[in-house]
Amino acid sequence: MNASRIAPMALYQEVAERLRQRIYSHELAPGTWVDEQALAEHYGISRTPLREALKVLASEGLVTLKPRRGCYVTEISERDLDEVFSVMSMLEGECARASAMRATDGDLTRLRAIHADLEKAAAADDIDGFFEANQNFHRSLQEIADNRWLLHVIEDLRKVIKLSRHHSLFSDGRLEQSLEEHRDILGALLARDGERAEQLMRHHIRSGRAALARIAVAKADDAPLAAPETEAQAEA
Structure with missing residues (x-):
């Protein structure tokens, strides 16, 4: 039971780190819309761990979640x-x-x-x-x-x-x-x-x-x- 719970957590953390580095390098530039479907396909994962990863990045202020509009890389003013x-x-x-x-x-x-x-x-x-x-x-x-x-x-x-x-x-x-x-x-x-x-x-x-x-x-x-x-x- 414990092992089955650890795997998905490790997965979304890994995805969060990969996206974090893409944001820092401006591969995902400020203001960019995050295409969840394309990213999920790129990493070969379902959208569930991807969305968990985006929540982590949102808590860090790196992305902004907008209701009914999706997720965007944060633009700092x-x-x-x-x-x-x-x-x-x-x-x-x-x-x-x-x-x-x-x-x-x-x-x-x-x-x-x-x-x-x-x-x-x-x-x-x-x-x-x-x-x-x-x-x-x-x-x-x-x-x-x-x-x-x-x-x-x-x-x-x-x-x-x-x-x-x-x-x-x-x-x-x-x-x-x-x-x-x-x-x-x-x-x-x-x-x-x-x-x-x-x-x-x-x-x-x-x-x-x-x-x-x-x-x-x-x-x-x-x-x-x-x-x-x-x-x-x-x-x-």
């Missing part, structure tokens, strides 16, 4: 980004504050090493490498803060941010600005100055939002950007 980044600045600020107080010498050594990756990627103008190191730095702070509820909420919000059509590191000068902000944050962490680390992290997150806003304005005005768009990876 500028207002949504303003609100999400506002909350993120508070949450990540708290992570930085807690990390400054709780970090062991080993934790600080790990953060130095990650920052060295940031410096190396910036020097090579490697945006993808910088993005990965940046994510690693923020994720490490969340682990050091050791608050599983805080981590859970941040992860959910980052899923929503990934729906953005732009990558803030493509805003002119943002990579250099972000690197300088990371230097300051690391300095506060090494000094175990929790209050300053929190303030700097909040500023860092707000700067990431401002960069996305500049890209949106430039796009609306059909102005040239510093570089072409890439898949949604919102750098904070």
